[in-house]
Amino acid sequence: MSCLNGTERPRERLFAIGFLVVLLVGLVLPSATARAQVPIQDTAPLPAADSLFRAGVEVYEAGQFDSAFFRFRRLIEEFPSNRSTTAAHMMAVRAAYRAGLHDEAVTLASGFLDRYPSSGYTQDVRDAMNLAIEAQRVAERRPVNLGVILSLDGDQVSASQEMFNGIRMAVDDYNQVHPAEPIRIVFRNTEGGGRRVTEAVRELADMEATAIVGTLYSEDALTAAAAAESENIVFVAPLATDDRVSRGRSYVFQANPSIEVRGRLMARFAVYGLRIDRLGVIAEETARGLGTTLTDSFLKEASELGAEINLVALLPTDRAWFDLGSYVDADTLAHVDGLYVPVVTDDPVSTAGAVLSSLDRMGADLRVLGNSTWHELPMKGSASNYMTTYNNEFYPDDTRPEVTAFRDRYFEFAGRDAGRIAFTGYDVAAYLLSVMNFRDGLSLAERIREEPMYRGLGHRIDFDGGQINQGLFYLRYRDGQLELIR
Template sequence: MSAIQLIARAAAVVMVGLSLVGCGKSEGGAGGGSGGGGKGAAGASNTNDQGTGDIVIGHYASLTGAEATFGISTDNGIKMAVAERNQAGGVRGRPIRLITYDNQGKPQESQTVVTRLIESDRVVAVLGEVASSRSLAGAPICQRKGVPMVSPSSTNPDVTSVGDMISRVCFIDPFQGLVGAKFARENLGFTRGATLYNRAQAYSAGLNSNFVEAFRTLGGQVLTEQAYSDGDNDFSAQLTAIRERSPEFIYLPGYYTEVVNIARQARRLGIDIPLIGGDGWDSEELKNAGDSLNNSYFSNHYSHEDTRPEVQDFVRRYREVYQKIPDGLAALGYDAARLLFDAMERAESLHGRDLASSINSTTNFAGVTGMISIDANRNPTKDAVILEVVNGQPKYKATVRP
C-alpha cells in the first residue's frame, strides 16, 4: 500500500472518530486496538509498551479555532510520517497508531486532551503543541505522568524548562529574536525600529523581549514598544504612536491572524516601511493580506525552495498527498514524528524514562528542517531561514546560523 493510500485510510478513520467523539478525537496510522495498558503514572508502564500490538502515540493541536492552520499543517506532517513508517514496517516491528485531539486553540482544553491521551488512550509519547501557551499547559501533565512530549514548534524557552520529559525539534526564541535583529541590522542596514506585540501571548511577548535585547546589543534603537491583547482588532492607536516616532521598520512577533490585520491597517495609515516577524507568520492565510505584506520578512524553520534532496523529496510527497506546498509547521510535524520513531528504535524500552532519555540523546538527526541535535536543555541547535513575503507567498531570502 502506498503512502498516499495509507494516509487516505487514516483520513477515513479520522472522520469516523470525529463523528463518534464530541471532543474531536481522531485516529490515524495502523488499525487495531492498543492492547494492554498501565496507570499512566510517572515511572509506570504506559500503553502496551511490552512488545506486542500497536504502539500508540498522541498529538494535541488546534484543528479548529483562530489558528487552525497551525494544527492542521502539523497534523498533516505527522500523519504522513506515520504512514511512511508503517509502510516501511513500523517501529521495533510494530505498527504505529496516531491519536489526535483538537484542543480548539485553548490552553485549558489542551490540559483536558493531554490528560485523556495519557490516562485513557495510554499513549507512549505525546506530540504537540504549536503555540507555546498551549504547550505550557500540556507539558506539566506529561512531566508529572512520566510520558515524553516532543513539541514540533513551540519556541518559548520555558516549554522545555518544565522538565526532562519535554523536548522540541524547533529553535527557540532567544535565537529567533537574534535572527530577526541581525537581519534588520546587518542585512537591511536599519538602526531604528519599533515593535508591536501581543502582551497576553507567551510566544509574542517573549519573542518581542528577545528581539529588543538583541537589536540593542547590535547597536540599534527601539524607539517604542507598543502592545495589544487577545481579541483586539483595532490597532490604529498603536500604529499611530509608531508612525509618530518614524522608525525604519516594525517588528511584529505575532501570529498570522493578527499580522494580516495589522499590515492592512498600517498601510491604510500610510505606514509603508518593512514589517519583520517570526515563525508565527507561517500560514497559507498570509495571502489574505494581498500586497499589504510586500516588502516584509519573517524568520522560519525551513523553506520549501531549499534545494537539498531531502527537502525536495518531502515537498513532492506532501504535494502528492495534500495537493499543496508544505509550510514550516508541516515540516516540523514530520520531523518531530520521525525523530520520535528514531528514538523509539534506539531506546532501551518504550517506558517513559527510557524513551525520554533516548529522545534527549539525539544527535545529528537529518530532518527536513535541518540537522537536529538535542542539547542539555532539550532544545535543538539549528539554522533559521528568512523568508520574504511577495504577494502573500513566502520566498527564500537568507539563512542565519547560530
C-alpha cells in the first residue's frame, strides 16, 4: 500500500521535529529510566551496531525508506540490547510508515510500547503508530494481502532488498491503477531457513494472504512449497530452478524455468523452429550435474521428436573444452547439423571461446546450440560463424521504452541500477497481480495454469497448464550481432 500522499501533515512535521530532538538526545545521553531497563554490561556500544544504525539513517535521509526499514530491523534482531536498540526501533517504525509498510509499523510500535513503556521515544513511536493506523483506514475496502518471504541473513540481505524493491514497485503501480482494490504487502523474514520458512508461510496463510512470493534459493523454496501446499495457498518461487519445488503440487509454481525445461525446450526449438534433424551433444560431467541434466532432457526430447542423434560426448573435466579434438572425431561432426553445447562454468567467455576455437580447428560446418551461458559474449564474430543459437530466461530489451523507464524509476527509487533480481521481483509480482485481478470463477492456481504468456520487462511467464514457467527467449549471433529471433 502506498503512502497517503506526497505532502506532510502538520502533525507529521511536529513529529519529525520531535523525533530529531529526541534522537540526538537519546543517542548522546540515554535517560536514567532507559539505563535501568537494560543491564549496564549489555549497553556497551558495538561498532557493528553503530555502523548499521548510521547506514540506516543515511538511506532514510536519502528517501530510501524500504532499505532503511530493513537495516533498522536487522539491527534490532541482531543487537537486541545495544545502546542503539530503542533508537533503531523508533527509526524502524518511522521508516516502515514512510515506506507504506503500515502493518509492520503498527506491529513494531506495539511491541516497542509494551517492552519500553518508559522510553524517551515512547511518544514519538506512538505518534508514528497513529499515523500508520490512520493510513490503514484510508482504503475504502479491506486490501488484498500479498505475502513476501525473504531472508535477512547477512549474505542474502542485498539480494532480498533488490527483490523486495521490484515487488514493491509492481504493487505500487498496480495500486495506482486500481485504487479501489489495493494490494498490501505483508513481509516475513525467513532468516535462518528451515522451520522459520514454514512458520512464515503459516503466518501469512493465517492472515489470509491470497498468494506468497519469495525465497531466493531452491532449498528454502522446497520448504516453503511444502508448507504452502499444506495450507492450500499459492506460492510462486521467483528464482528456484530445482523442479522438485513444484513436483506433484497444485499450489506451487516456479517462475524460473527449471534446468530440465531449458534443455527440453531447446531441443524442441532446434527440431521445430530451426528444422534441424541431425543433432549432437557435447557436455561436461559437472559436479553440480547441471550439464548432465541439460543434456539428458535435450536428448530425450530430440529423440521423441524423431531427430537423429549422431554424437554424444561427455567431457571429464572443464579443461577438456580447450582440447575437443581429443574427445570428438572430426568425421563424426560431419554428420551433425546442430551441436548442443550446454556450458556450465564460472568463466563463460574463456570456455565458449575454447569451444569455438576447437570447432575452427576441426573445420566444423554446423550450427552451435547453447544454454544461457552463451548470452552476450564478446566474441560475437566467432559465434556468428556457427550461427550460435541459445535460449535464455532473462532478456530486458532496452529498445522497449517501458524497460528503460523502469531502469530510471528503479535508480530513483533505490539509488542504484536495477539488476536481474529487481526485474524478476517486478515481473513476477506484476504477473501475479494481473492474474489475481480476474473474476472468472477459477481459483488462482487454475488461472495461473491457464493464463496465456505474459510478457514482462525482462521475463516471459507461461505455465502452459503446469507448475513450471515455460517462457524463454531464443537468441542467435549473426553477422557479428546478437539478435532475438523468438
